Amino acid sequence: LHTYLTIGHVLTKDGHTTTDRLLNRVNAVLKAVVETNFGARSLQSVAALYETIGSTQSAIVDESVQNVALIYLARSLAVVLEESILKIGRGMEEKDNKEEIVGKEEEDENIWSAPSSYDRSRDCSSSVTFTRGAAAAAFAAASTGPEEAAAGLCAARSSLSSPACSREGRYWQPRIRPPEMLDYSAEAIRGRVNIFRIPSMVSKRQLVDFLLPIACPSELSYPTTGEGMDRHRGFALARFESNELADEVVRRLNGVMLSGRSIGAKRAEFWFKRDQPAPTPLLSLSNTVDSDCDID
Numbered sequence: 114l115h116t117y118l119t120i121g122h123v124l125t126k127d128g129h130t131t132t133d134r135l136l137n138r139v140n141a142v143l144k145a146v147v148e149t150n151f152g153a154r155s156l157q158s159v160a161a162l163y164e165t166i167g168s169t170q171s172a173i174v175d176e177s178v179q180n181v182a183l184i185y186l187a188r189s190l191a192v193v194l195e196e197s198i199l200k201i202g203r204g205m206e207e208k209d210n211k212e213e214i215v216g217k218e219e220e221d222e223n224i225w226s227a228p229s230s231y232d233r234s235r236d237c238s239s240s241v242t243f244t245r246g247a248a249a250a251a252f253a254a255a256s257t258g259p260e261e262a263a264a265g266l267c268a269a270r271s272s273l274s275s276p277a278c279s280r281e282g283r284y285w286q287p288r289i290r291p292p293e294m295l296d297y298s299a300e301a302i303r304g305r306v307n308i309f310r311i312p313s314m315v316s317k318r319q320l321v322d323f324l325l326p327i328a329c330p331s332e333l334s335y336p337t338t339g340e341g342m343d344r345h346r347g348f349a350l351a352r353f354e355s356n357e358l359a360d361e362v363v364r365r366l367n368g369v370m371l372s373g374r375s376i377g378a379k380r381a382e383f384w385f386k387r388d389q390p391a392p393t394p395l396l397s398l399s400n401t402v403d404s405d406c407d408i409d
Contacts, residue, residue, distance in 0.1 A: 118140060121140040122137065122140050122144070125140060130176060131169045131172040131173050131176060132173050132176055132180055132183065134165070134169060135165055135169050135184075138165040139190060141161075142159055142190075142194065143194075146158065146159075146194055146198070151198050151201045153198065153202055155198060156195070156198055156199075159191055159195050162191045163188075163191055166188055166191070170184050294385055295384070295385065296385065296386045297383045301383070302380070302381045302382065302383060302384055303356055304354055304356055304358065304359045305350070305351070305359065305381035306350075306362050306363055307349075307351075307378065307379055307380075307381050308320075308348060308350075309376070309378070310348075310374055310375065310376045310377050311349060311371065311374075312347075312371060312373065312374045313347065314372055315371060315372055317335045317349075320335070321333060323371060324351070324362070327361070327365050327366070328361065328362055330352060331352050331353060331354060332351065332352040333349060333351045333352075334349065334350040335349050336350070350381070359380060363379060366378035
């Protein structure tokens, strides 16, 4: 594990992107937790991770929409580490309490024989101390529990907002389009097919070549993650000459493997009205396929 953490540090320490900064912080937190054996001192590193996520998540999403998963993974890791450290701290606290109480009882019994009705808990409760270094650092007093010891960490965690808030959910939240933009008529959806689960490495040209043995689309839109970006969003909007041909495409495409992934297809349930503006760069229809499938 130490070898892996060292390699991770070397690979990310000289990174220039915000994503590299977050990865380096995650690696540092893991190293701190391992070196302290989930000790309370590593809570400071977890708090620093929360702060790093909060200060970098907007820039990370700007670098690539695919990094949203990385942000949530880092946040999940921080929560798991925090809960593990606190749980271990509580367990050590309870164990030390039991050991000290038993030790005090044995010491008292060696001095005098107390009546059976004597409540030794009153004699011991105020004298409980902690013997383990990791627990003593954060949970030294009975009045200071794990939650109070981690107050700064909890504040850092609660200050985090959802990554979607900083980007208004434009990429990773479902878009709700006004009804006046949509056309559900039979003519509007004639021959239209939605193809989804397309691997990210498949280009528009490769997708058309893949479709040609089945049917040549008269139109093909390959939405990207933003204006001027090359990465597509994993689905395509195609139109074929007839509903029968579209049904055949759906039947033959569902479950077919493309670049290691099983893709899917279904008939479109609506389309965009002609008198409405183009539905944003996320669903740009500017790139279409000519009838002869020349899309270069």
